[in-house]
Amino acid sequence: MDTNTYSAPEAALLHDSRTRQAFGTVRNSITVYGALGGAALLAVVAVAVDGHLVNTFMWVRAVLLPVVAVLVHRLAGSAARGSRRAFERLSALTLIMPIAIVGVDLIPGVCPRWYAAMQVVCMLPVVRAAFAVRGSALRAAFPKAR
Structure with a gap:
């Protein structure tokens, strides 16, 4: 379990409307990424069922990306909820x-x-989340450790 000690101003920033909105954007983006990842998996299945070549890389990637979406979400x-460690990992990912x-x-x-193009489309919501994580509201809620 992650324990966090916040000063009063930092704790208040977690409940700020801008912070909540930024985390809403991040969660929504990751949800869209997961849905697109699921669609990519279905596309790989459809292509394989149709008799076209689907290599191991495509299968592994198509299965892992929706799983990763759940973990990132x-x-x-x-x-x-205030976990600095989770925020730092989210920022990096x-x-x-x-x-x-x-x-x-x-x-x-x-x-x-076609698969590479589909993966680029899947990553667009993650890029949106990256911008939200690095926005001023979340930077203020999670200032750099001294």
Whole structure:
């Protein structure tokens, strides 16, 4: 269990309307990412059922991304309740995930173009979440540790 000690101003910032709205944006973005990830999984299944080639990379990625969405959504919930550790992890993941996922898809021969394009679309909500996490409301609620 994460324990947090906040000064009165920091604790009050967690209940500020701008902070709640920013966390709402993050949660909504991660939910959309999960739905798009689920749609990507269904697309891979449909392509495989239709008899087209679906490699192991595509299967693994298609299954893992919706699972990761659930975990990231839980991190966002913990961060919204005041967990600095969850906030820092959320901040790191929303920055790293789009770069890593799109970067790997750009390696020639790893996956078809349609799949890479679908992964880019899946990452757009994560980019939106990354901007919200780095916005002024959440930076104020979670100031840098001294």
